[in-house]
Amino acid sequence: MHVKSIYKQFHQKLVLATSLLILILSAIFYGYTKSTIFDEIQDSLYKDAQLIYKISKSTNVDTRSFNIITHSGINVDIVKLEHIPQSAYTTFKVKDDHYMQILYLFNPATNEYIKIVKNINSSLDMLNKIFNNLLLISLGGLLMVVFYAFTVSKTLLRPIIQITNKLSNMDENYLSQIKKDNLPIEFHPLANSINSLMTRIETNIKFKKELFIGVAHELKTPLAVMKLKNEVTLMKPRDPEKYQETMKLTIEQINDMNKMITSILDIGRAEGAQFEKPEEIDLVQYLQRKTNDYRMLSAKKKIILTFFSNVNHHEVYLQPTLINQIIQNFVQNAIKFTPDDKSIAIRLNKAKDSTTITITDDGQGIDESIDLFAPFKRMGKESGAGLGLFLAKNAADAIGATITLKNRTDDKSGCVATITLPNKPRHKKD
Structure with missing residues (x-):
């Protein structure tokens, strides 16, 4: 298996890109210099040809005198050509010497041309030196590029190494936030995501500790009651009715413990549902269907259960088991604590950035000073293990939702359970 390295990839790409830039700029500079030198040579030959042409027309000068008029290193002849040349300028090589030649029309009637040949060895030597x-x-630049790429790569990786070292020193007993003061601004989103994850882990560990302590306490109490009652009963012979009373109490305590164990198993199933593959569901149709299902339960208490939505359809991408865990707990609690002949309203309101689901009941309300989402927190005198809202909170955290439970603010008794879902899904579709 090939292991990818961001450091090596960045280093190689930076060296390659900068090296190509240096080579391209060098080639452009060399080509421009060569073109400029050759243009100057051609311009010089052209001016010499014009000068010779003007002088020859005004005076009778032989070709030997032309060499005196022009610069040194130049040979001038008058030649007669049968065919018109395609280009006035040509370059050629004789042994180790390089020359440039110009043919300038001297006499159109006789097809005579002024031929000027110049030795360009010195110009080519200068180009070779350049x-x-x-x-x-370029070679020196490449070495500098390698060193520069190495330095830049190390600099860019330093924040990642800093974050990695910070995370490697953490465990479930020591979790701390990553400080952004010494991090480049580009790494702030990464630090924010990690800090958010750390907060969720801390909260989860805290809840788990509270759950374990609560389970131990909740199981210890009925076991102690059963043990004490049985010991007292067995201290001396008693009437059959007393034994029956003790057995009934023991059965009641066992039933309570069974409820608690069932709730703890539900926690395990809910945690397993967090790894369930998200699905695309129409939240409006889903809530409408759930409302119809819960009407069978609310009808036993003659409670009117209604559903309202400001949109006809709203597609969401999440785990159905988790959203069902939240809705089920809130609606069942609303039915449990709402008196007969009252009403419960389920509402969905889709806004620009989020969608809010509220379950409003006509019950007795809650004590807002108590954290009802903590394990083994019970409302009222109704029986239960006190783990339903704890399960709902864990499910909400898993899908990126926020849930609250508040008293109504419209001068009526009862409470409002609120579920806020971001319209941007945490899990993306494949």
């Missing part, structure tokens, strides 16, 4: 210097500069 090329060699550029090659040395």
Whole structure:
């Protein structure tokens, strides 16, 4: 299996890109210099040809005198050509010498041309020196690029190494937030995500500890009651009715413990549902269907259960088991604590950034000073293990939702359970 390295990839790409830039700039500079030098040579030959043409028309000068008029290193002849040349300028090589030639029309009637030949060895030597210097500069630049890429790569990786070292020193007993003061601004979103995850882990660990302590306490109490009652009963012979009373109490305590164990098993199933594959569901149709299902339960207490929505359809992408866990707990609690012949309203309101689901009942309300989402917190005198809202809170955290439970603010008794879902899903579709 090939292991990818961001450091190596960035280092290689930076070296390659910068090296290509240096080579391209060097090639452009060399090409421009060569073109400029050759243009100057051609311009010089053209001016010499014009000068010779003007002088020859005004005076009788032989070709030997032309060499005196022009610069040194130039040979001038008058030649007669049968075919018109395609280009006025040509370059050629004789042994180790390089030359440039110009043909300038001298006499159109006889097809005579002024032929000027110039030795360009010195110009080519200068170009070779420029090329060699550029090659040395490019090689030096490449070495600097390698060093620069190494330094930049280390600098860019330093925040990642800093975060990695911070995380490697953490465990379930020591969790701390990553400080953003010394991090580049580009790494702040990463730090925020990690800090948010740390907060969720801390909360989860806290709830688990409370759950374990609560389970131990909740199981210890009925066991102690059964033990004490049985010990007292067995201290001396008693009437059959007393034994029956003790057995009934023991059965009641066992039933309570069974309810608690069932709730604890539900917690395990809910945690397993967090790994369930998200699905796309129409939340409006889902809530309408659930409302119809819960009407069978509310009808036993003659409670009117209604559903309202400000949209006809709203597609969401989440785990159905988890959203069902939340809705079921809130609606069942609303039915449990709402008196007969009252009403419960389920509402969905879709806004720009989020969607809110509220379950409003006509019950007795709650004590807002108590954290009802903590394990083994019970409302009123109704029986239960006190783990339903704890399950709902864990399910909400898993799908990125926020849930609250508040008293009504419209001068009526009862409470409002609120579920707020972000319209941007936490899990993306494949």
